[in-house]
Amino acid sequence: EAGVAQSPRYKIIEKRQSVAFWCNPISGHATLYWYQQILGQGPKLLIQFQNNGVVDDSQLPKDRFSAERLKGVDSTLKIQPAKLEDSAVYLCASSFWDREANTEAFFGQGTRLTVV
Amino acid sequence: GNSVTQMEGPVTLSEEAFLTINCTYTATGYPSLFWYVQYPGEGLQLLLKATKADDKGSNKGFEATYRKETTSFHLEKGSVQVSDSAVYFCALCRQGGSNYKLTFGKGTLLTVNP
Numbered sequence: 001e002a003g004v005a006q007s008p009r010y011k012i013i014e015k016r017q018s019v020a021f022w023c024n025p026i027s028g029h030a031t032l033y034w035y036q037q038i039l040g041q042g043p044k045l046l047i048q049f050q051n052n053g054v055v056d057d058s059q060l061p062k063d064r065f066s067a068e069r070l071k072g073v074d075s076t077l078k079i080q081p082a083k084l085e086d087s088a089v090y091l092c093a094s095s096f097w098d099r100e101a102n103t104e105a106f107f108g109q110g111t112r113l114t115v116v
Numbered sequence: 117g118n119s120v121t122q123m124e125g126p127v128t129l130s131e132e133a134f135l136t137i138n139c140t141y142t143a144t145g146y147p148s149l150f151w152y153v154q155y156p157g158e159g160l161q162l163l164l165k166a167t168k169a170d171d172k173g174s175n176k177g178f179e180a181t182y183r184k185e186t187t188s189f190h191l192e193k194g195s196v197q198v199s200d201s202a203v204y205f206c207a208l209c210r211q212g213g214s215n216y217k218l219t220f221g222k223g224t225l226l227t228v229n230p
Contacts, residue, residue, distance in 0.1 A: 003159075004159075033218065035220075040222070040223075041222050041223070042120075042205055042220035042221050042222045042223050043160070043205070043220045044220075045217065045218070045219070048217070056217060091159065091160065093160075093218075104150075104162045104165070105162075105218055106161075106162075107152075107159040107160040107161065108159055109158065109159040110159055
């Protein structure tokens, strides 16, 4: 079974530039997550999709971050303009929808962003 | 809101030592509890889970018991190996309305020396 695919693996940009990350979840997974993991901290949820609808984006800095999941499959996360504090690993994860909240989330390897 | 608190690292042990990584949570109702592991250079992967009180999750020699009375889910292993060196994350999943939210602790770095 193919896992969650993310690209690129690494990205270095200057502050105020824009950047986009791509994620292809496991086939059939309705739920897709984007997490931000700053060095030394646990992953923080940025946005959660159920199919192509947003169900939680309460921690997404909407003045600079945007995300979409067209057709309910793959997703892109964009930062424009980037700030130094956006340096982090951006993780994409997906899971089946489970009414009892028991389902495992499968993670991609992440994109390491460095803003200089 | 929901939150997870796990013991600060880093933790350094010798091979075959006993491991405990403490995890406590705050949540309404009955969340599902998870331990995820992140090996160097890899993504997070599920290590074990428990979905109701008194359940014990186990995998690869690791165990954790869902203790509702103490709101805890401590990770234990009787004899660690060098290959267990990784970052361990405690997490909870709580259903809210039409979706559920996976919330992580800050992670604990474990280094096992030969």
